[in-house]
Amino acid sequence: MGLRERKKEKTRLAILDAALDLFLEQGYESTTIEQIAGAVEISPRTFFRYYTGKDHVALWFHDHGEQIMLETFAGRPADEPPFTSLMHALRAVLNDVEGVTPENEERFMKLRRLMEEHPRLMGLSMARGRATEQRLATAVAARRGVAADDDQLTHLIVGFAMSTLRVGFECPRSDATIGDVRQRMAECIELAEGSLRPGWDLRR
Amino acid sequence: MGLRERKKEKTRLAILDAALDLFLEQGYESTTIEQIAGAVEISPRTFFRYYTGKDHVALWFHDHGEQIMLETFAGRPADEPPFTSLMHALRAVLNDVEGVTPENEERFMKLRRLMEEHPRLMGLSMARGRATEQRLATAVAARRGVAADDDQLTHLIVGFAMSTLRVGFECPRSDATIGDVRQRMAECIELAEGSLRPGWDLRR
């Protein structure tokens, strides 16, 4: 990896961290692009070359998580019930956050706090979640051997899985640690699996 | 109702219809507030006194639907399983669209077409859906006799119900009629109810 790419990655993360801190410090709405750019010592124009806007910064984790979910799902055995595979994908997302680097763990927790304080951001995350659902639905449909467009059950499976994710993610306590989130997510997965009829996601 | 309020309501709907037509005609992004205001012969400034922005216009139906869901849920018997009540609320939304006025029916279908063409709008609808979920969760928690904040099952019930709504709403065919949407929603409700264990939403 050349110097160029390393520098770009460094800038991308510097913007992310500066923005996150500013958002938490003085509020999301009242933080301007100019301030963020100033803190990283780049021009506002350059900011837009790394992120499409303020929103995009706040959704950094979402893109990351989606990638992991898709990869995990693809790696699960083809004869496993799709919802079960999706629950494994959920666990994989948290495993990744907890495991990789302390920096990412901190960013994750900052984003969680931010979303609690600003429901609009949580909404945006859901909005992007819709695109994620679409991609997951394609994968699930392929495994089920049906066309994604006209199989309602496929979409229902994915929708239920994403609901489970959201409920597990929205730990109500603001002083929550990663461990708390992890545990809540685990409880939530158990709750969801216990609510559904065995084999419900294998029907035609 | 005085002349003032009637006139306001008329303006509000005139803006909605003009905006919807412009969106479908020349695309959502490339339609400006100025154009909409021009079509209704009001100043751009006044537009913002009726709607908070272009997005808000596109979410007209959502606000309407949420109101109906909340009212329907509140009107269901207190000993009915909450998920069942929510499914009734879903049906009530469609009943209302189909029943009331031809104008609203047309607006509903225009919005559906618009959302299919512009996934971003569907996302925004989901974003607002998050606020709706919050309000529904409060109602469901009250019926279950628990605190909304720390009862995960409450949120799961609402989340599953909203997933069902979304899947039913996203009829894939763009030439769909109201009847098609209605039928698809009915199928989807049946599918969801058949996927869940009886009594799952009554547990503690």
Place this chain on the structure above:
DNA sequence: ATGACTTATGGCACACTGTGACAGAAAGGT
């Protein structure tokens, strides 16, 4: 009707977001 009161509207200025175009700087390869 007339006047006084309340509310809606239009016009203006302003800050912020986001994008295209272009010139100069930095990095890569030879």
Place this chain on the structure above:
DNA sequence: ACCTTTCTGTCACAGTGTGCCATAAGTCAT
């Protein structure tokens, strides 16, 4: 060193959204 590719900053511009204030329209007394 040279040329090529890519990144960066500056400028200009269109659009969104809000505060402010004067004016117009509606409401409600007498």
